[in-house]
Amino acid sequence: MNVFKIFRIPVFLVLAGILFSCVNDMDTIQKVTFDPNAPDEASRNLVVFYNDSGYAKVEIHATLAETYRTPEHITKLKDGLQVDFFNKEGIITSSLTSLYGEINYSSGLIVAKDSVILRNFVTKKQLETEELFWNQNDDVVYTEKNVIIRTEGKGITGRGKGLRTTQSFTKYVIKNPIGKIDLDDE
Numbered sequence: 001m002n003v004f005k006i007f008r009i010p011v012f013l014v015l016a017g018i019l020f021s022c023v024n025d026m027d028t029i030q031k032v033t034f035d036p037n038a039p040d041e042a043s044r045n046l047v048v049f050y051n052d053s054g055y056a057k058v059e060i061h062a063t064l065a066e067t068y069r070t071p072e073h074i075t076k077l078k079d080g081l082q083v084d085f086f087n088k089e090g091i092i093t094s095s096l097t098s099l100y101g102e103i104n105y106s107s108g109l110i111v112a113k114d115s116v117i118l119r120n121f122v123t124k125k126q127l128e129t130e131e132l133f134w135n136q137n138d139d140v141v142y143t144e145k146n147v148i149i150r151t152e153g154k155g156i157t158g159r160g161k162g163l164r165t166t167q168s169f170t171k172y173v174i175k176n177p178i179g180k181i182d183l184d185d186e
Contacts, residue, residue, distance in 0.1 A: 060083050
């Protein structure tokens with residue numbers, strides 16, 4: 001019986017030491033686990049709708065979206081981006097696709113990069129470039145990069161550097177036409 005009393009005190013001291021020695025200091029944990037370059041939010045297969053007066057205006061699809069709040073509020077859209085533009089009747093009239101994009105919430109600017117294609121389904125025109133800016137505030141789409149314009153079924157192809165149009169891509173201005181532009185007899 002005396003043996004149990006002798007072992008009880010050291011066992012109790014060891015258990016008390018274990019219980020009271022484990023302290024989680026939140027500052028220390030944050031220093032170990034915090035990554036200043038990590039996004040504040042991340043999501044896969046993102047779908048965002050922008051409505052105006054209850055009508056669909058824009059629909060954005062992204063495979064991977066990472067949102068950063070500092071130093072600027074920006075969402076990076078990776079591994080594929082598609083932006084569908086609707087008319088007043090709710091029909092998709094044009095679509096923008098690229099491999100990468102960024103939404104800057106401060107300026108209202110969306111940048112699409114890498115294999116950018118803007119299609120108008122009504123006029124059957126297609127714009128191809130490597131970088132395209134879309135200002136959400138005034139619906140202006142523009143680039144300073146080289147562009148190729150193709151028109152399906154009419155044999156019209158145009159090239160240039162720099163372009164300005166709207167999100168519907170019905171009319172456009174090529175700032176510096178380059179090379180040969182093939183036109184129909186019409």
